[in-house]
Amino acid sequence: MSEFSLELSEDQLQLQKWVHDFAEKIIRPAGEEWDRREETPWPIIEEAAKIGLYSWEFMAEMMMNDPSGLSMPIALEEMFWGDAGIGMAMMGSGLAAAGIAASGTSEQVMEWVPLCYGDASDVKLGAFAASEPDAGSDVSAYRTRAVYDEGTDEWVLNGTKTWITNGGIAAIHVVVAVVDPDLGVKGQASFVVPPNTPGLSQGQKFSKHGIRASHTAEVVLDDVRVPGRCLLGGKEKLDERLARVREGAPSNSQAAMQTFEATRPAVAAQAVGIARAAYEYSLDYAKERRAFGKAIIENQSIAFMLADMATEIDAARLLTHRAAWLGKQRKFKNAEGSMAKLKAGRVAVWSTERAMQILGGYGYVSEYPVERWHRDSKIYDIFEGTEQIQQLVIARSISGLRIE
Numbered sequence: 001m002s003e004f005s006l007e008l009s010e011d012q013l014q015l016q017k018w019v020h021d022f023a024e025k026i027i028r029p030a031g032e033e034w035d036r037r038e039e040t041p042w043p044i045i046e047e048a049a050k051i052g053l054y055s056w057e058f059m060a061e062m063m064m065n066d067p068s069g070l071s072m073p074i075a076l077e078e079m080f081w082g083d084a085g086i087g088m089a090m091m092g093s094g095l096a097a098a099g100i101a102a103s104g105t106s107e108q109v110m111e112w113v114p115l116c117y118g119d120a121s122d123v124k125l126g127a128f129a130a131s132e133p134d135a136g137s138d139v140s141a142y143r144t145r146a147v148y149d150e151g152t153d154e155w156v157l158n159g160t161k162t163w164i165t166n167g168g169i170a171a172i173h174v175v176v177a178v179v180d181p182d183l184g185v186k187g188q189a190s191f192v193v194p195p196n197t198p199g200l201s202q203g204q205k206f207s208k209h210g211i212r213a214s215h216t217a218e219v220v221l222d223d224v225r226v227p228g229r230c231l232l233g234g235k236e237k238l239d240e241r242l243a244r245v246r247e248g249a250p251s252n253s254q255a256a257m258q259t260f261e262a263t264r265p266a267v268a269a270q271a272v273g274i275a276r277a278a279y280e281y282s283l284d285y286a287k288e289r290r291a292f293g294k295a296i297i298e299n300q301s302i303a304f305m306l307a308d309m310a311t312e313i314d315a316a317r318l319l320t321h322r323a324a325w326l327g328k329q330r331k332f333k334n335a336e337g338s339m340a341k342l343k344a345g346r347v348a349v350w351s352t353e354r355a356m357q358i359l360g361g362y363g364y365v366s367e368y369p370v371e372r373w374h375r376d377s378k379i380y381d382i383f384e385g386t387e388q389i390q391q392l393v394i395a396r397s398i399s400g401l402r403i404e
């Protein structure tokens with residue numbers, strides 16, 4: 001077990017600098033263009049792949065060889081400090097990889113995770129498809145069905161997924177589907193849909209408020225047949241689990257909570273990165289911009305906004321690092337992962353709005369990045385569990401009651 005420490009190791013300081021340099025030189029300067037184009041920034045992803053930043057090996061290194069759990073949030077904060085739309089275009093594959101790692105056997109992880117990334121000469125994307133038009137927060141309401149065909153040892157998937165990051169353009173889609181409709185959320189399983197599988201197609205592509213460099217679309221599954229080995233965790237394990245649920249065995253909700261909570265610090269760190277970008281930019285601006293014969297930061301009303309921003313961002317980062325460390329030790333007690341995500345999302349929205357205020361008219365126009373960062377920040381109150389769902393998880397955890 002690793003001790004919690006605010007002091008980063010030499011390796012983590014190097015990692016932070018490495019990602020920061022790439023974010024500063026390559027990601028940040030490209031942010032405006034790809035936001036305007038609303039397209040996947042393939043050339044930037046290729047650049048990241050060339051230096052090994054966009055690769056399954058990098059993800060594996062951070063997930064497996066970091067007892068503190070802090071490397072992932074450190075790297076993501078820097079990447080999203082560069083630009084959240086481009087960051088998300090790359091992290092969509094991380095969601096798919098995490099979905100495979102959460103339920104798959106080690107053979108499945110080795111077979112499918114590398115295909116979510118490809119290699120520097122031929123980069124690929126992954127997508128994690130859970131949400132549906134009528135089921136976002138309410139994960140028990142998914143309707144996409146998976147039916148086993150014993151004759152061919154295949155699973156047949158039918159349904160529509162929506163809001164899927166990299167949906168339809170990914171090489172690998174990880175799809176959550178219902179295998180036993182009588183069992184609600186416990187009757188679901190995850191499947192890998194391999195590249196070019198007939199029947200999987202992209203539906204509507206959404207035009208978004210923010211993170212516009214990240215592709216978001218519907219995914220339509222029309223009699224998609226995948227081999228038996230694409231069921232994550234395998235059929236034997238699924239059959240055993242379903243049998244236990246049918247017999248009324250208590251579910252291992254503590255283990256499930258540890259797994260869900262563990263992914264949230266990574267999302268929180270992204271939000272911290274956006275908030276910090278806006279804070280640093282508006283701090284510099286406030287020192288330069290003059291009104292009434294002095295720099296605007298010499299007014300307490302501006303300086304105090306910046307003081308509050310610095311304090312809130314540090315608070316969000318501390319919650320994020322605590323949650324990342326607790327997640328790694330599997331020691332969550334009171335939904336600390338949800339606390340980090342809730343706080344960081346709010347801080348990102350609030351800080352980017354305050355930054356716009358500090359820039360005045362320049363904060364409101366697209367020639368300056370702050371309005372884009374504000375648009376980008378809002379998604380952190382919505383995806384990966386909305387603000388209200390985080391509150392619900394925390395409320396249930398602290399009270400021990402089934403708060404509705």
Ligand SMILES: Cc1cc2nc3c(=O)[nH]c(=O)nc-3n(C[C@H](O)[C@H](O)[C@H](O)COP(=O)(O)OP(=O)(O)OC[C@H]3O[C@@H](n4cnc5c(N)ncnc54)[C@H](O)[C@@H]3O)c2cc1C
Pocket residue numbers: 095127128129130131133134135136137138162163164165166208211216379382383384385386387388389392404
């Ligand atoms: C840009 C983007 C990218 C996304 N990427 C992915 C992806 O890659 N994969 C994927 O599977 N999904 C993805 N999503 C989906 C995202 O996770 C959902 O949008 C989110 O979970 C909310 O679901 P919903 O939109 O259906 O809202 P709803 O669940 O309908 O919620 C609507 C409102 O009601 C509130 N609400 C709902 N239930 C309760 C309750 N019990 N108590 C209090 N308030 C409640 C919510 O907080 C929200 O304010 C993405 C979404 C967006 C916008």
